[in-house]
Amino acid sequence: MLSIQNLHAQIEEDGKEILKGLTLEINPGEVHAIMGPNGAGKSTLGNVLAGKDGYVITEGSVFYKGQDLLALEVEERAHAGLFLAFQYPVEIPGVQMLNFLRTCTNETRAARGLPELSGMDFLKLARAKAAELKINPDMLKRSVNSGFSGGEKKRAEVLQMALLDPQFAVLDETDSGLDIDALRIVAEGVNALRDDKRSFLVITHYQRLLDYIKPDHVHVLADGKIVRSGGPELAMELEERGYVDYEKAA
């Protein structure tokens, strides 16, 4: 599904290297969790995979379903089934949520050779998915993420994921800012999409999320590299001991 080899990425502006030889292999149907200290480069990895400007890849490669992911435009990556749930979803005043969701759903469907959904069909679909995520339908009339609470923003990210039907999703701290009930709802939303073809990369600081979304593999990302990998028990260990061991190593 996704094969990252020795990835080095720096900030374009100042040349500071953030990813320093990151290697990660994710197979279809697998859920991988990445944990690691603040500033380690977790969001940078998500941004680089999604194609955000402002980074220079100096070494390494990323292959997604056999294609060179880094050669694709941002929207082409989304059409190919990559989804990034943002750590900090962007507020876009003036763009109505419903209009945004319909545009992204239909553009993605068109790129995948699927017929466009009519306004009515789309509205039904969006309302149904929103209801599953306990999103108040009035939020669909508001501007994208504008004035949404932290938890509402995260739920809106999961709503977008459900509508876009991705093959590989990166969830960047989608659990941060969620109360216990919301966490369960969001986790159910993710689990509903789990199958033997779809893969997830879950970035989190809290073992708690992994009680709901059971990972196949857990990795520690510190100072731009995967410094340790293991099973779910690694998350428990990190919860107890923190990252002291890795910060010293870094």
Place this chain on the structure above:
Amino acid sequence: MSQTLASLRQSGAESFAALGWPNRRVEAYKYSDFTSLTQADLGQTVAQPLAELSDQDGLRCYKPGEAPQALVDKIGSLVPLDDPLAAYSTANLDDVLIIEVAAKSKLTGPIVLDHRRLAGQAAFARYLVVVGRGAEAELIERYASNGQGASSPVIEVFVEEGAHLRHLRSQTEALDATHLGWTAARLERDASYSHFALNQGAGISRHNIRVDLAGAGSHLDLYGLHLLDGQQRCDSHTRINHNAPNTTSNEVYKSVVGGSGNSIFQGKIYVAKDSQKIEGNQMSRGLLLGPRARIHNKPELEIYADDVICSHGSTVGALDEAAIFYLRARGIPAAIAHKMMVEAFVQDVLDEVGDCAEVTAHWQAVISSYLTSVFADQDGQA
């Protein structure tokens, strides 16, 4: 031509002879010089028919010769002849249409003043609109053309006590045309006036707006859009005079500029001595679509009273890259993402345009065709 018009014309000519075309040394024309206008830019003077209005209950139109003297006396009373463009238009006026909305009436349809100037012509439309006490009306004023030459219309608007007027003006002239427009309004006690100005056309344009809040309790809403591309230069100059107590004004101007376009907004809020309990809010925001686009926003406050709440804000920026990345990451192609962002930028002005389906459709069509061409040009350059 009536005696009144002949003498008004004469005053305009004398004033224009003294002032000439303004250059940048004239404060009100700081960012736009008009001295380089050529005869081709101005066109040949041809008598232009004024808009024809169909009869409606509560609406009356007069030629100056037939109108009551009280109405005739209002012609030229709001537009200051010490402004060179007002003087130029007045010096060339040919005819005036007087439009009166009877007191207390509520018009069923809008008053439509449609203008289509032909290439090579110079047009000097001139209107006097009086909305009688307690009346309600909507006025649509549109300027289009198919080539060079200039339109220099002047409209004077009186909103009498307790009356309400919505005035929607659109300027979509040919890109090699010149547009020199004047809108002057006077609001009596408890009157309200909303003016919307859509500026998308003409190579060189200037729209002067002057509103006198002359009666206590009167309210003004002033909204403007500049949608520019290529070499266009568009200059809006607004002056709001709070000449009476308890008057309020709310002004929002937004500019979107692509290519080497140049958008200019100068907006003054003036509060006279003894005009207490005033609220005046002004916001001008600019969106630059490329490295050669320019925006000059100059808000000014001139306040001589003390119980006053006035604010002005001005911002100029580029499209929000983080938002565009977000949209693209959701599968929306870059070109569509750009359009969505510009539409979002102008959305609040469009929301205010409001109820009239015909007007909303016209504004949307102008915005949409602007977006198609401005981003097509940009892709071409990339």
